[in-house]
Amino acid sequence: DQQVKQNSPSLSVQEGRISILNCDYTNSMFDYFLWYKKYPAEGPTFLISISSIKDKNEDGRFTVFLNKSAKHLSLHIVPSQPGDSAVYFCAASSFLQGAQKLVFGQGTRLTINP
Amino acid sequence: DAMVIQNPRYQVTQFGKPVTLSCSQTLNHNVMYWYQQKSSQAPKLLFHYYDKDFNNEADTPDNFQSRRPNTSFCFLDIRSPGLGDAAMYLCATRIAGGYNEQFFGPGTRLTVL
Numbered sequence: 298d299q300q301v302k303q304n305s306p307s308l309s310v311q312e313g314r315i316s317i318l319n320c321d322y323t324n325s326m327f328d329y330f331l332w333y334k335k336y337p338a339e340g341p342t343f344l345i346s347i348s349s350i351k352d353k354n355e356d357g358r359f360t361v362f363l364n365k366s367a368k369h370l371s372l373h374i375v376p377s378q379p380g381d382s383a384v385y386f387c388a389a390s391s392f393l394q395g396a397q398k399l400v401f402g403q404g405t406r407l408t409i410n411p
Numbered sequence: 412d413a414m415v416i417q418n419p420r421y422q423v424t425q426f427g428k429p430v431t432l433s434c435s436q437t438l439n440h441n442v443m444y445w446y447q448q449k450s451s452q453a454p455k456l457l458f459h460y461y462d463k464d465f466n467n468e469a470d471t472p473d474n475f476q477s478r479r480p481n482t483s484f485c486f487l488d489i490r491s492p493g494l495g496d497a498a499m500y501l502c503a504t505r506i507a508g509g510y511n512e513q514f515f516g517p518g519t520r521l522t523v524l
Contacts, residue, residue, distance in 0.1 A: 301453070329510045340415070340501055340515035341454070348510050386453070390510075396442065396461050397505060399513060401453035 300324045301389050303402035311410050316374040318405050320387030323368060327389035331399070332361060332372050335384045344385075345372070377409045414438070415516035417502050423522045424492050432487040432519045434502030443485040444513060445477060446501040454501055460485060461507060489521075497523045 302321045310316045320330075328349040333341035347354040347361045347370070354361050360373045374381055387402040415436045424430040434443065441462050446454040458467045460479045474496070476488040489496055499520050503513040 299453075306451075331512055333515075338420075338517070340417075340503075340517045343512040343514070346510070346512060396459060396466060396507070397511075397513070398456060398459075399454075401455075403451065403453045 300327075301387060301400045301402040303385075303387055303405050305405050306403070307406040307408070309408045309410060310377050312379060313376045316372075316377045316381065316407055316409070318372040318374075318385050318387075318407065320370045320372075320402050321368060322370075322389050322400075324389070324391070324400075325368070326391050327400075328392075329390040329397075330361070330363060330370050331388045331390065332359075333386045333388060333401075334381075335386060335404070341386055374407075377407075379409050379411060382407060382409045415502055415504055415514050417500075417516035417519050419519060420517060421520050421522070423524060424489075425524050426494065427491050430489050430492055430521065432489075432500050432521070434485045434487070434516055435483050436502075436504045436514075436516075437483070438504055438506075438514060439482060440504035440506045440514070441482065442505045442507050443479060444503040444505070445475075445485070445487050446503065448499040448501060448518075450498075457487070492521070492523045494523050497521055 331346040332344040335341045363370045384404045388399040444459040445457045448454040457471045478486045499518045501518045502516040505513045
């Protein structure tokens with residue numbers, strides 16, 4: 298039972314264009330969503346997040362959109378740069394007994410082509 | 412720099428031979444997590460500590476144990492590793508309270524021969 302899904306294992310985008318990464322979830326109890334970026338041989342690094350009371354959060358070139366009715370979120374990167382090539386994980390958070398638990402998607406490998 | 416450190420980065424063990432992975436943090440976060448990530452899969456939460464309180468996920472095998480002797484250190488013990496336990500093991504920390512992110516270490520890649 299996969300509660301968080303990233304249906305695109307890979308995405309290739311030209312440098313300077315917009316990259317759009319998608320994520321779907323099934324559990325309506327999730328109330329906080331995060332995107333992590335992972336380079337090879339490194340741990341995931343936090344990128345941007347959004348709480349369920351918002352539908353958009355922006356940080357520089359990165360914007361996350363949340364559509365609660367569709368249980369869908371997306372990460373937009375514009376303009377895309379070669380250093381953005383990495384695996385991106387979507388994660389959904391719920392709080393149980395005071396502790397945050399994250400459920401991750403399988404990741405999307407983004408390749409930015411010069 | 413404040414960080415999450417995992418040692419060793421690569422660990423090779425034999426089938427059935429106990430192995431311990433370690434995680435330390437200089438962030439003074441009170442919550443620590445262990446995740447297992449198999450190739451091309453999502454990281455999966457094994458357990459976490461909220462201060463000294465240990466919380467096991469329902470589907471974490473008994474073969475996996477954890478110890479947290481103090482705020483800074485957390486260990487993952489695999490009592491009898493099987494071939495299916497070969498994976499990347501990620502440690503993460505977080506300060507409890509509110510909406511915030513988890514900070515991850517670089518991971519330990521475990522190979523079981």
